[in-house]
Amino acid sequence: ETGVTQTPRHLVMGMTNKKSLKCEQHLGHNAMYWYKQSAKKPLELMFVYNFKEQTENNSVPSRFSPECPNSSHLFLHLHTLQPEDSALYLCASSQGGQNDQPQHFGDGTRLSIL
């Protein structure tokens, strides 16, 4: 139990569907992150939120739309995805963005695009 909960754990969707991934952290942190982990590739940072404000967007396609309504919740809205978007999507949180604060990860959502 890491204190970061992601739902759903598995998601299969067609390219025309719209779905959302949810992340909730119970650690009192104020920074939250979305990462993508594809097979045989390192983790890729997608988005960063500090105190509910987006501070980083690493050239992520617009078919991925993040939302951070408060410091404890983070969403990733998906629409018109491509087969290459199939991956493990990981959420993480930390106490601030300083480099001496570890990020704590959830167990991810395994996304498959048909």
Added chain:
Amino acid sequence: DAKTTQPPSMDCAEGRAANLLCNHSTISGNEYVYWYRQIHSQGPQYIIHGLKNNETNEMASLIITEDRKSSTLILPHATLRDTAVYYCIVRGDNNNDMRFGAGTRLTVKP
């Protein structure tokens, strides 16, 4: 821009200490060394981190060389549940990106 290098794999007997090595010869003075592990079908699990001094917690010990160019993660009594991929990461100021490389696949054998 890989800042760390790790052996791709290692085996360890159950109950023995597992020593995992990481080279980070280009590390800067304000960069921290982090260790995570990832068990299949789970997210990365934070283990330990340090700047200059050796660190110990309930999971592991981190030994950083005096020149900071390498570090060793020590699992004092490895169990079968410690089988995972272990990642060493160097993280600088204002760097949100945890740059996971290929890691070391540790297999603990009975």
